[in-house]
Amino acid sequence: MATTQQPHSQPLTAFARDVLQGLSATPKMLPSKYFYDEQGDKLFQQIMRMPEYYLTDCELEIFENHKEGILQAFGHRRFQLLELGAGDGMKTKVLLRHFLERGAGFKYQPIDISRNVLLELEESLRAELPELDVKSLEGDYFQVLHELRGGVQPKVVFFLGANIGNYTLERAADFLRSIAEALNPGDLLFLGVDLKKAPEVILNAYNDPAGITAAFNLNLLRRMNRELGANFELNDFKHWETYNPISGEAKSYLVSLKSQHVFIKALNRPFHFEAWEAIEVELSRKYSLSELETLAKKTGFAVRQHFFDKKKYFVDSLWRVE
Ligand SMILES: C[S@@+](CC[C@H](N)C(=O)[O-])C[C@H]1O[C@@H](n2cnc3c(N)ncnc32)[C@H](O)[C@@H]1O
Incomplete structure (x- = not known):
């Protein structure tokens, strides 16, 4: 099987490979399965206890x-x-x-x-x-x-x-x-x-006022910082939720609040985000x-x-x- 390799470095982990693919795509996206590190598991348990969820x-x-x-x-x-x-x-x-x-x-x-x-x-x-x-x-x-x-x-x-x-x-x-x-x-x-x-019931479930869902989604940036040596500034991104009542798709995005570069050491390269450019991080289809x-x-x-x-x-x- 072919392994993706960076010059002078180890073969990429599955996480690094998926991040490379997702952040190189247009529009940018990241697979939601990476939410669930130790912190993500704890935040999801809090989500399950929220009245809106x-x-x-x-x-x-x-x-x-x-x-x-x-x-x-x-x-x-x-x-x-x-x-x-x-x-x-x-x-x-x-x-x-x-x-x-x-x-x-x-x-x-x-x-x-x-x-x-x-x-x-x-x-x-x-x-x-x-x-x-x-x-x-x-x-x-x-x-x-x-x-x-x-x-x-x-x-x-x-x-x-x-x-x-x-x-x-x-x-x-x-x-x-x-x-x-x-x-x-x-x-x-x-x-x-x-x-x-009712669309408002669905939107509220992913957009709680206490910000637990936002913290859960932003934790993906923290995980990339920790596991891939990225330098995401969490305050420079914002959680945004949408629901399309025709397709039944609720989608979570992390929106870049400004034009910025993020460097990911494990991939040995920077990624550019335009102001208001979004990463799709989760689909929840109804x-x-x-x-x-x-x-x-x-x-x-x-x-x-x-x-x-x-x-x-x-x-x-x-x-x-x-
Ligand atoms: C939304 S939680 C739901 C957990 C449980 N089924 C429930 O109903 O409470 C999703 C769970 O699926 C796991 N998961 C997500 N993607 C997965 C994948 N591709 N393969 C195996 N487990 C996955 C996560 O680690 C997490 O524990």
Whole structure:
């Protein structure tokens, strides 16, 4: 495999390569998966507790109110449970606890790109659910889909918290198709999706007055300073959020407040930002139910059941591989 190399230096890390590609593009962009360093994990946990960030409350409500229905809908007494982008597992634990109480036989495999969050999750599971059989895996879920292959037990894959919304429709479809191909017919995908709703509700969730989301997004600049030797001045950038009610795309940007150069030592080069030039740092796509059902059909799944919160802001949708 070809490695990108800087003159007189080490091969680039995946982070450095993605930053080089993203900041050389027009418009500039950075992949949101790099938000989750130790500080980013902590800030995301604060976001989940914010009243404006309805997504967590809605999904938690769904799990608390429908945990038995969800287990019944799986239809398996024994299964292998894999979770993509598990995070701190705060909501998942509601289901895990219930499944154990009901005597379901399953092994839990959380997968996450953040080593730190996985260590925290394992420790909390050992304390709270000591009887749970856990084997976690650190990695990018786009690269560990082979983990879904093989084995004789039916599989249930969790992809919760509206993570699927971080991808364009095309990339989401490719990813879902790869999941379906790695699974066997009859295996299940349990997908947490944020639904289209009043635009102001969506905007407020990513634009909180306390500035926690802004701090979460700006932390990406801090991470580049620390890990890549960049010299971003955080005060020279501003968080900006938009929502397009037609495409359902909420987007977070970091906007340069002035014309400036930022030098990144790991890339041995400067990057120029014009005044008011923006870096796109996160996409959070919202779906209508009909868009979701079309997506299932074209990626090799059949929708088996939808589980909603009372306001119908969010859906956890159970899909079966055809
Ligand atoms: C928005 S949080 C959601 C966490 C959890 N699913 C929930 O609903 O609370 C996203 C999680 O996915 C992880 N993540 C993001 N991109 C990833 C990727 N490409 N591969 C593996 N994990 C990823 C992050 O580290 C983070 O823990």
